[in-house]
Each structure stands twice: as C-alpha cells, then as structure tokens.
Amino acid sequence: MPSDLIAQGFELMLVGMGTVFVFLTVLVFATTAMSRLVTRFFPPEEVPVVVKGVSAEEVAAITAAIARHRQRH
Secondary structure: OHHHHHHHHHHHHHHHHHHHHHHHHHHHHHHHHHHHHHHHHOOOOOOOOOOOOOOHHHHHHHHHHHHHHHHHO
C-alpha cells in the first residue's frame, strides 16, 4: 500500500512537471513567432542618434539630486 501511494505521487509529479515543461516550451515558441511577425510587419523606426555633451549645470543638478536623495534615505 505505501509503495502504491509513492508510485502514484511520483506519477503525478512527472505528469505535472511534463505539463509545465510543454506549456513553457510552447510559450517560448509562440512568443518568438509573434515577435518575428510584429518585426516583419512593423519594422522599428530608425531613430537618429544625437550625441551631445552634458553641460556643467546639468552635472551639478544631477549631483545635487543624488546627494539629496541619499540624505533622505
């Protein structure tokens, strides 16, 4: 009797883990397929990269904000 209960528990564990594994595998493939479809029909727009330096005022403002945040926490 106890070995029968252990066998049933083991079988239930394998069925549950198998179900989760199959579901996650299907989810990965579905997500990948949807990503490819969206990229094909709605390609990302090219955004021009603008490189500019950070001014001294911006550095001072950021430094002051970080210092104030650290004082409060």
